Amino acid sequence: MNVLITGAGRLGTQIAQVLSAARDEVTLIDIDDDRLAELEGRIQVRLVTGDACEPALLEQAGALTADLVIATTGDDEDNLVISLLAKRQFSVPRVAARVNDADNAWLFDERWGVDVAVPAATPLISLIEEATGATDTVALLRLSKAGVDVIETAITPQSKAVGRVLGDIRLPEGTVVATIVREGQPTVPDPAIRLAAGDELLLVSHSATEQEIHAAFQ
Structure with a gap:
């Protein structure tokens, strides 16, 4: 599975690690070059620097061939824009987005291209299960059919x-x-x-x- 994750904070990084360990093709995007530099060599994913709210950057990162986009930035507005671009412009089959402020939860639906809205407090594994559509953790980590x-x-x-x-x-x-x-x-x-x-x-x-x-x- 080809996965695009926006936001290399703690949450985005952990999701990237788990999915890459399951042998998914993972690209992690963040606007902070220093943050990505810290991750270089520590996680086995493709790192892309830039603003994921820009269509050109998403295309460069591989949105046209992505099976799943997960927006995990700490800004709800950015997550909504990324989700809308992923779904409407790049026709990504599944889009998940982190909801940072509970008051904004009502916005995170199909109108903004969001298939799965996940509250920020959701446990890591539950979040990944929701995002990928897996029904349990073992199924999640067998997405590559590699027996992981x-x-x-x-x-x-x-x-x-x-x-x-x-x-x-x-x-x-x-x-x-x-x-x-x-x-x-x-x-x-x-x-x-x-x-x-x-x-x-x-x-x-x-x-x-x-x-x-x-x-x-x-």
Whole structure:
């Protein structure tokens, strides 16, 4: 699946990581060149700098061949403009948009090209399920038909991974950490991050079993 994500904030970045781990073709757009520079080499997606409200930029980023556009910027007006362009000008089959201000939720419908409107407080995985139309998380991460599974594991005070650097954890072959949720907030799984009790990890794997993944942390 060809996915275009606008907004490289925390939410957009995490969605990009999960979908790219599922072997979808993902392009992440942001107007902030410095923000994208920080992500260079850290996530395996195509990065495009520019204003996603500009039709020429969306076309350059691949909107003509996109199966899904997800507008995740922190500005509702921008998300609506992006959605309308994606649906009306580029005929993108499915368009999802983040609703930052609940008072604006009534605007996010088919009149503005929005197929799925998702409140900002929606949990990451639920948001991706809504955006892609998947009925469950496992189905979501099998969109590429590559047999990719998603597995969650929690770091408890008794876990052997407590206090260890993520990059030092030996993961089963074909397994990557898609995101770490700490104190309710998803964060980029930097290899230098030190794991703490209470962390929740979302991993995707092409071959490892749930038991093998849990064993790496517990």
